[in-house]
Amino acid sequence: WPLMIDPQGQANTWVKNMEAKSGLRVIKLTDGQYLRTLENSIRIGNPVLVEDIGETLDPALEPVLLKQTFQSGGRTLIRLGDTDVDYDLNFKFYATTKLSNPHYLPEICIKVTIINFTVTMKGLEDQLLGDVVRKERPDLEEQKDRLVVSISNDKKQLNDLEDKILRLLKESEGNILDDEILINTLNNSKLTSGMIQGRVKEAEETETSINEAREFYRPAATRGSILYFVIADLALIGPMYQYSLTFFSRLFNTCIDQSEKHEDVATRLDILSTYVTNFMFNNVQRGLFEEHKLLFAFLMCTAIRRAGGIIADDVWNFLLRGAVGSHEAKHPNPSPAWLSKE
Template sequence: MEPVLDHLLGRNTIKKGRYIKIGDKEVEYHPRFRLILHTKYFNPHYKPEVQAQCTLINFLVTREGLEDQLLAAVVAKERPDLETLKANLTKSQNEFKIKLKELEDSLLARLSAAGGEFLEDTALVENLETTKRTAIEIEEKVKEAKVTEAQINVARENYRPAAERASLLYFILSDLSKINPIYQFSLKAFSVVFEKAIQHSAPSDDIQQRVMNLTDEITYSVYTYTARGLFEADKLIFLAQVAFQVLTLKKEVNPVELDFLLRFPCKAGVTSPVDFLQHQGWGGIKVLSEMEEFKNLDNDIEGSAKRWKKFVESEVPEKEVFPKEWKSKTALQKLCMLRCMRPDRMTYAIRDFVEEKMGSKYVEGRSVELFKAYEESSPSTPLFFILSPGVDPLKDLEVLGKKLNFTIENGKIHNVSLGQGQEVVAERALETAALQGHWVILQVPSGR
């Protein structure tokens, strides 16, 4: 914390005449002044004196905490009766606690005020009996409520896989800012996508099938929503992260193998005994060979060099069948071997891996559907287009506008190119559009 803030944090004010002053320079201080400081540090540490002077609020959301929030949202949509019942139970249990506390306080007050023989105080005895009887009734109701709550929780748990998947996806989105600071996704926007995915998922009377439909729709909706805002070079990274973390959550991948694929540790100083493998690739093979699942891989490559050479030097090795018993390895294990042998083909291999595990719809090349983006917008959620040179979405917007009866000709589209002196024009257009429900296109010149 900057030393210049010490006077503010300590509220070191002095009164001079009618005014309140602060600091060495005696700056005038308004009694309603509020200071809010925010940090982006994941786990900040504050000195004890700062903790004593300030109110610290932790907005950090955890995977488990978000999962519980999203579970409540799913159940509220799918089984509103359950969520209402659970809310009522929580309320009634709190009321029971308050009632018991009031009875105890009342009894203690009467006992402390009573003098002499307690049994001669009729009101005290009656109050004691009432308290005892009410406490027994409340205890019975609490027992009943706990049984009902347990039944509700069992029913709610059926929907946990959907909430668990959604929570996982949100934290993948949060980490995208490490790739590029422009990738910022708010929990509020994510919640909108999440709720729309619930609405659009295929219905089913079978609860397990319904949860599977919910999980699949949530995953795909979040993917399409996110990929729309990513640069082309980063889309496969995001897709791979989704695939790997979903499979890890389902315990369908070996964490050690996944760690090898992502970090690619290799033995330094080793020389490749075959001409079709680089020294670094052979170093990776030696590390792999130390794992039980890849035992004798290095010896097999040396012993069957001709067969492995044909595989490694093929045009599309990710589509070829691995030699001998290695063809029966899992998809992730094959990726690990290919990572050592043909790192140049990993982009295609990862794409094939995602298609196998998640479905072909995740890897199909498709342009952004403007109408889909429009459906997700609202009067308070505008669309932003970050354009490459030569790209102009105006024609697509005009086509969409004609379908919805928004055109420049009928005055329902206001197109303003922002520049010097155009602020007034833009503000006037926004005011008109806000009142009459028009569209406003604000074009910002490059470099601004």
């Protein structure tokens, strides 16, 4: 079963949306009755999401994680504690942790599939790009969403056809050419496969053109992604400075709605980028101590300029670490009066 590293809560949201119609039960290991809820879910086949897992797991979950089912009297059972529970094959188990860098022992790693849902700069940029295009060009984003679903369904249908052919070949006895069902299935599959592959190719070409149109809006998404990681890093300065991705996304979408509109895309993106920067700074700095406000402004400024190539990496590293390597200066001291060798 999956154990998802999810400091921003994206995996939680995804699982809840995906399993909403299946009667998802959400529990925490700190709940007094969580084993009873888990037992009922296993019996009737409801999916279970365990939130806020730490670096250790309750030993009572081991039979579930290892899927230690057994047969008795024609029934599939699993032992939870001292109780044998009927095991429904529709049961699903998900676990998430808010720890950003957990250290799990090997005995835990072999019981679960660890999936890292931690947001990355590029991943967040793509998410914010979707938000920008959805509001600026809703027709493009709707068309892209439909294409993604269409391509996925067509590819699934192709895989199902391949599996069906392989199953018929495996089950065929005697001369294959005498098996009319198999021959007819192969002929139909060939026609269907050709049609699906044509649709997939056409859809992928259309998707490429849509992506090219969406790329015009990437600068605003890039600016938003840079700002989020600057704001998230404030937690390194003080533990009180905790800002969720949900909070940031809500502010970012507010900026798209409230900023000045313009027919020219380049001008509109410049307006949006400036508005987002000012809006985020004004909203976040209100919750900072006075001594940290200037530092926050400095981090925002340098992050934007480094992303734009105005501040080179070697210059930034020199500021942070000083001269590394040779102790002999390659350039003369520009102002020895205030910049001493010590």
